[in-house]
Amino acid sequence: MSELLLYSAGLDSFCAWHYLGHPPALYCDLRHRSRDHELAAIRTLAERHSIPLTISNELDLARWEAEDGIIPLRNVYFAMLASHRARTIWCAGVKGDHTADKSPHAFFEVSRMLTEFTEQPVRLDSPFWAMTKTDIVRWYLDQGLPVEDLLTTFSCLQPRSAGQHCGRCPSCLRRWIALANNGVEAPFAATPWEWPRVHDYYVPAMRDGIYPEHRSREFFTALATVGIHP
Ligand SMILES: [Zn+2]
Structure with missing residues (x-):
């Protein structure tokens, strides 16, 4: 091989x-x-x-x-x-x-x-060093590949029963951002944008430049899709 x-x-x-x-x-x-x-x-x-x-x-x-x-x-x-x-x-x-x-x-x-x-x-x-998670999802959707299969993927660090994404871990937050920025609504046990850590930690950290510029841009763009403009 x-x-x-x-x-x-x-x-x-x-x-x-x-x-x-x-x-x-x-x-x-x-x-x-x-x-x-x-x-x-x-x-x-x-x-x-x-x-x-x-x-x-x-x-x-x-x-x-x-x-x-x-x-x-x-x-x-x-x-x-x-x-x-x-x-x-x-x-x-x-x-x-x-x-x-x-x-x-x-x-x-x-x-x-x-x-x-x-x-x-x-x-x-990695084939994706030049692409963000949002770019990767966009590429996938541009190929006409099924959204349902994208939502079958699993990436939660604290899963709830029956394979539900928790919506309360960094991995769920990144998943939500990539999907929300591509107009895909995904199920989470709890809404990621209401995770207290989003507002207590991520909003100030993204503003202070702790994360790369593209990460913070995609973070704030995703929050805007649910009407949050911190
Ligand atoms: Zn999770």
Whole structure:
């Protein structure tokens, strides 16, 4: 296998699968809290779109999952598992991502490490470094692909029962912004724009330039779609 897409069940990796021309996909089940909801979403989408999907059960990292759903170094583990199977590894990082293990610099360094220790040229990269989540959803819709499938994707860090997105976590907020800015109404257990943290933290942080300019522009544009002009 020459290339592989790391598939997470979220919006970005589902769109990436279309964007990259339908490559083989790998989902890594780390026994984390959201796994049941993610597996339900990816199985549904894999069946609908005949996604050539492998599910890896090789690592149990539940012990290292933080309260907020983050597993440190997760993308490095994913890349190591993928490097047994392919030389080009796609992982859907988006414009402005700057977490420790998900950024152009992090992917460059992981590629360098895997190339050295496997003694094969390994490339970990994202097709979306120049696109925001809003741009990615716009691209997907411009292809005439079904909105229903976009809404079947799953990306909540604190899921409610039956796979409902909580509307009260950073991942839900980013999902809502990307969909709202494309005129797509998505179900959430609680409305993301009424999450107290939006007003207590995000509004001042977006104004103070803590986030990249495109992130704050898309944030305020999304709030305007529900009549909020802070
Ligand atoms: Zn959530």
